[in-house]
Amino acid sequence: MRNWWVRLRPAAxxxxxxxxxxxxxxxxxxxxxxxxxxxxxxxxxxSNLYNESHLYLALLTVVVIPALALVMGKVTDLILSRxxxxxxxxxxAEH
Amino acid sequence: xxxxxxxxxxxxxxxxxxxxxxxxxxxxxxxxFFGMGGGWxxxxxxxxxxxxxxxxxxxxIVQMSGPSLISTLxxxxxxxxxxxxxxxxxxxxxxxxxxxxxxxxxxxxIGRVDTYVRSGYLILLTLIACLVFxxxxxxxxxxxxxxxxxxxxxxxxxxxxxxxxxxxxxxxxVVHFRKAGIRCSVWLPVLVGFFTGLLAGMLGIGGGxxxxxxxxxxxxxxxxxxxGTDLFEVAISGLYGAASYTYKGRTEMLAAVIMxxxxxxxxxxxxxxxxxxxxxxxRLFFGIAVVGCALSIVLKLIAAAYPGxxxxxxxxxxxxxxxxxxxxxxxxFLQFLRGVRRELAxxxxxxEAGV
Numbered sequence: 546m547r548n549w550w551v552r553l554r555p556a557a558x559x560x561x562x563x564x565x566x567x568x569x570x571x572x573x574x575x576x577x578x579x580x581x582x583x584x585x586x587x588x589x590x591x592s593n594l595y596n597e598s599h600l601y602l603a604l605l606t607v608v609v610i611p612a613l614a615l616v617m618g619k620v621t622d623l624i625l626s627r628x629x630x631x632x633x634x635x636x637x638a639e640h
Numbered sequence: 641x642x643x644x645x646x647x648x649x650x651x652x653x654x655x656x657x658x659x660x661x662x663x664x665x666x667x668x669x670x671x672x673f674f675g676m677g678g679g680w681x682x683x684x685x686x687x688x689x690x691x692x693x694x695x696x697x698x699x700x701i702v703q704m705s706g707p708s709l710i711s712t713l714x715x716x717x718x719x720x721x722x723x724x725x726x727x728x729x730x731x732x733x734x735x736x737x738x739x740x741x742x743x744x745x746x747x748x749x750i751g752r753v754d755t756y757v758r759s760g761y762l763i764l765l766t767l768i769a770c771l772v773f774x775x776x777x778x779x780x781x782x783x784x785x786x787x788x789x790x791x792x793x794x795x796x797x798x799x800x801x802x803x804x805x806x807x808x809x810x811x812x813x814v815v816h817f818r819k820a821g822i823r824c825s826v827w828l829p830v831l832v833g834f835f836t837g838l839l840a841g842m843l844g845i846g847g848g849x850x851x852x853x854x855x856x857x858x859x860x861x862x863x864x865x866x867x868g869t870d871l872f873e874v875a876i877s878g879l880y881g882a883a884s885y886t887y888k889g890r891t892e893m894l895a896a897v898i899m900x901x902x903x904x905x906x907x908x909x910x911x912x913x914x915x916x917x918x919x920x921x922x923r924l925f926f927g928i929a930v931v932g933c934a935l936s937i938v939l940k941l942i943a944a945a946y947p948g949x950x951x952x953x954x955x956x957x958x959x960x961x962x963x964x965x966x967x968x969x970x971x972x973f974l975q976f977l978r979g980v981r982r983e984l985a986x987x988x989x990x991x992e993a994g995v
Contacts (some may be wrong), residue, residue, distance in 0.1 A: 575748060577889055579650045591893055592649040606702060606893065608881050610900065615705025617904030618713070622682040630912060633837050 642980035648892050650697045656787075657898060659689045659962055661702050664703070664899030666965035668906020671708065671973045673913050674852070674867070674926055676984070679704055679845035680768075681933050681965055684761055686895070687955045688940055693753045694744055695892055697844030700887030702895040703903060705878030708871055721868040722732070724877070727871075733846045734875045740841020741884050753945065760843055764850070765934035771853055774928035830857055836879060840882075852856055867914070880971025906969070913972050916979025925968060932964030 581592035594602050645654040663685045671683070679700045686696035709843045748751040764952040851873060855866035885891050936957040943953035 577650065578949050580652065581649065582647065584649050588649055588894060595650055595889065599889050603883045605885045606891065607705075607883045610702055610706045610882060610896065611709050611879065613897070613900055614709055614904045617706075617883065617901065618709075618908060621908040623906050625908065625912060629987060630980055 646894070648691070648894060650889075651691055651892050653690045655690055655895065656958070659685070659958065659971060660895055661896045661902050662690075662962050662966055662969075664902030665906045666969040667704070667899065668903035669910040669913075669969045670905070670906075670929070670965070671704075672907040672910025673917075673972050674910075677844070677945055679840070680761075680765065680930070681961065682899070683844035684758070684933060684937050684940070685760075685961050685965070687754075688936060688954070688961055691804070691892065691895070693757050694890040697735040697744060697757070697842075698888070698890035699892045699895050699899075700844040701840075701878060701881040701885055702891045702893070703899040705875065705882045706900050706904060708878050708907075721872045722817050722865055723872070724815070725817045725859075726869050726872040728815070728826055729829045729833035729873055730876050732830040732835075733873055734836035734880050735879055736834040736837025736839075737841040737881055738884060740838045740843075741881070741888065743842055745888060745890075746824070755941075757843060758941050761937050762934055762941070764839070764843065765930050765937070768850075768853065769927050769930045769934065771857075772923055772930065775857075776923055776927070786890070819865055821862065821865075824859065832858055833873070836873075840877060840881065841871045864914075882897075913976040913979065916982070917972075917975050925971060927965050929968045936961040936964075944963050 564615070580591035580593045581589040584592060591602075594605070643811040644656055646657045647654050661680055667679075667682050682704070683693075683696045685835075686699055687693055691699065747756050810825055813826050814823060815826050828946070832851065832854045836854060839845060839850055852866050852870045855861045855870055856863060859866075861869065882891070904941060921991060938951045939957035939960065942951045943957065
């Protein structure tokens with residue numbers, strides 16, 4: 546085990562050093578602006594929101610994406626249950 | 641063929657949308673089946689389709705956070721999630737993820753993000769392919785030895801058993817994880833979480849590609865618990881990652897939604913397919929898909945170095961990655977169909993027999 550640690554130590558140090566260097570470098574990330582003029586309805590609205598506030602966009606994303614996935618998942622669940630597949634038990638199958 | 645391309649509002653690049661659909665369905669099915677978000681193919685896939693690397697990473701994480709939540713719910717129904725293990729790992733995963741994301745933003749500022757992330761993927765995929773094929777070879781050797789000695793091999797046995805050595809390191813507190821059936825130092829899952837989180841933040845993977853093998857080979861979980869617990873971990877860290885990368889302005893919602901629609905359906909099919917597919921051999925298909933993904937990244941790296949053949953190699957890389965993702969998804973879907981047909985026939989037979 547000791548030999549393993551001696552071999553892996555440089556790699557582990559590099560892993561910890563790189564993010565520390567990135568944080569220490571500071572500076573601002575590249576600023577991008579979305580062109581909302583060429584898009585219809587909700588895409589234009591989303592692009593405008595991107596330009597106005599990344600914070601609201603982030604909050605909206607963590608709500609919208611799981612909600613959308615949940616709705617899609619439930620619909621698929623319903624269809625699979627209707628077909629007659631047992632979704633509540635499973636014989637162990639290692640793979 | 642303009643109708644096959646859609647302009648992305650934030651990244652400002654035209655994207656081949658059927659590629660997004662194939663990636664979405666594929667990532668859902670393969671993710672649900674193997675217990676991985678599938679980021680290992682989506683980030684290179686999005687980059688190969690034309691997204692700048694930071695956007696490929698961010699968009700991948702956003703679309704992955706949804707289906708992984710669905711797959712987690714599915715595996716939770718089957719009782720495959722060790723919540724105690726998952727909750728302990730989250731601390732390491734989230735801190736590791738943010739370190740990785742900061743590193744990507746720095747690499748973008750200095751203009752090196754493409755080369756470094758592609759190279760990182762190449763190393764990672766090579767290591768994973770080696771691990772999968774070594775494990776398969778060891779398992780087959782154990783099988784042969786067991787048959788030669790006339791005894792039956794444990795159904796839950798794996799080829800590599802590093803966790804037995806790691807469990808001997810008893811740095812307090814030592815915890816018992818009931819569902820996984822293991823007892824180890826709490827620092828082992830935290831450290832595994834940190835390093836997989838760091839890779840997730842840097843490469844845009846949910847971490848499943850590394851975390852699931854780590855849970856099996858380093859922590860010592862049975863495969864089905866590793867799949868469920870890993871998905872739980874991916875769902876939590878995925879939500880954090882989605883918020884973090886969106887706040888940094890590096891996600892493309894339109895692409896994420898297109899992929900999400902396919903991925904949500906695919907994730908259900910993939911999770912249910914685990915009911916029907918038995919045998920260790922399925923890992924071989926997984927290994928082949930990893931090799932295919934690595935090859936497409938090699939083509940993309942060569943294309944960046946030789947502008948004269950860029951168009952040809954980019955096309956070949958796109959074809960290769962979409963081909964491998966499509967083929968593996970089709971295999972899982974066919975197994976799912978066969979299993980469903982068998983289950984329904986069995987139910988009908990039981991009704992007819994009056995059982």
